[in-house]
Amino acid sequence: MKKNNSIDRTALMPNYAPPWFTPVKGDKSVVWDENGKDYIDFGGGIAVTCLGHAHPELNQALKTQADSLWHVSNYLLNQPAVDLTDALAKKTFAEKIFLSNSGNEANEAAMKLARRFYFDQGKKDKYEIISFSDSFHGRSMMNITVGDSEFHQTGFGPLLEGFKKAQFNDLDSVKKIINKNTAAIMVEPIQGESGVIPAKNPFLEGLRKLADENDCLLIFDEVQSGIGRTGSLLAYMGYGVVPDILTVAKGMGGGMPVAATLTTEKIAECFQPGTHGSTFGGNPLSCAVASKVIEIVSKQKLLTGVVEKTTLFLKHLSALSEEFDLFDDVRSAGLWIGCDFKKIKAGEFLEACYEEGLIIVQASGQSTIRLAPSLIIGDSEINEGFNRFRKALQNLV
Ligand SMILES: Cc1ncc(COP(=O)(O)O)c(C=O)c1O
Structure with missing residues (x-):
């Protein structure tokens, strides 16, 4: 065969x-x-x-946008990006959103945000990120480092500094390594690449508590679990545990490349002009389609x-x-x-x-x-x- x-x-x-x-x-x-x-x-x-x-509605959204404006760069505002971020802010915990093109980029932004948030407070050693066994977060150097696949890492070293691993669904393993230098805990609420393995509710609740007690941020990678896949718009809503930063991509564009890093106003303050960016992030074509996806999936x-x-x-x-x-x-x-x-x-x-x-x-x-x-x-x-x-x-x- x-x-x-x-x-x-x-x-x-x-x-x-x-x-x-x-x-x-x-x-x-x-x-x-x-x-x-x-x-x-x-x-x-x-x-x-x-x-x-x-x-048909996604096709129409794409065609309408294609007839009016394709790209202006992030030096200028574009209405589809404004509409998309407004829609996400209205339907989620987020107050501020960074738009990009892939899950990989959304996760890079999430981790950079966490590090920069503490750097700006003068806590320059607070940059460690805790992630989990069998996790997958993308293929950039930062994401293969935070992920847990030896296969994905092989031959691409040296990996980046400041990353630690705990066991998924095991709170004690996090307690053993969390310390004053931890900037963030990064977790997929439901692990996708490793075979759809859900976090247990007390585990995510425990991570929230640990993050609060240790003054670090909780990042949910919902690149694969997001946008209706689990029966709620985002999986965190089903768990009732709210992160500080959340990433979403894949389903959000229904096939158009678009991703988002969601957070609060307080955390977003550290991304001042020039600190981070993406040429195609917030592209009008992708954003016009993504807004329509969110409108339809939210029903x-x-x-x-x-x-x-x-x-x-x-x-x-x-x-x-x-x-x-x-x-x-x-x-x-x-x-x-x-x-x-x-x-x-x-x-x-x-x-x-x-x-x-x-x-x-x-x-x-x-x-x-x-x-x-x-x-x-x-x-x-x-x-x-x-x-x-x-x-x-x-x-x-
Ligand atoms: C949980 C998770 N995070 C990040 C990524 C990377 O996303 P992308 O391939 O869009 O860069 C994936 C891709 O499968 C994923 O499942």
Whole structure:
């Protein structure tokens, strides 16, 4: 079944390993390849296309903005950026927001903000950042340092100074290393790359308390968990634990590159003109689409639908697990599901799914897959996707 990796035919660097087909068109939760074959999309471009493909209101927002203004730089204000930050401030704890283009950039800004916040108070040694086992925060030097993947770090050293690791969901491990030089604790409320692993509520509550007691900032990386994926606009709302800084990207643009670093007025004060920036951050095209995404995803009916659709996904997964003795564990945080296979290799299953016309995503573990479909995927698309899921299994077991 294994076919040639399509990237060998291109001038793209070999740091990705896409399969043999090339998607050329998408509509709702279906994409078509260059030969007209259709695929049900259970991956959502890794939790990005939260309203599916070619959503008419997003298309319209993009076209309208494309006809008026593309770029002016951050020397000047642009209305879509103002509208987007207003919308985010209205719906979240945030009072001030920095706009950028990717989760990576949003996290860099978050950590720089924490360090600069204490630097400006004359606390020049207060720059340490605590992060967690199995975390993922992006691929810049700062983000591979704060993340916990030896594989991502290998060959790119030296890493940066001032980072410490604690165990995810283990408060005592944080208590052992937090000290007067800690500037921030950075955590994914639900770890995505490692397979949709939720933090326990008392753990996040405990981190909030520890941050307050030790005068340091709590940063939530909601790059993957944000924008409706878990059934609330942001996952922190479901937990009832409010961070000092929060990052969001992926789903916020529904497929357009846009990201945000959210914080309070007091903390944002340290980002005075010139301290930080991004040429394309706040780009009018991306912001116009992102505002529309937030308007649509915030609707209660859509968020309730996420919970209902999750039930249908879990029902299918449970039936398949029983029939094929399939999974060791299935975890869900809304329409974001991690499944650990007992025997099957995730990579082989992905290929079998492609053959049957289904797109899913692998997690960092060799036997874990992730599902992160459109939040408005239809029941018929879900049922057909699982028909294909089942056929892919039959080809493997
Ligand atoms: C939790 C988390 N943080 C940060 C990132 C990096 O985001 P980007 O790839 O947009 O730079 C990701 C990407 O998967 C992520 O899942």
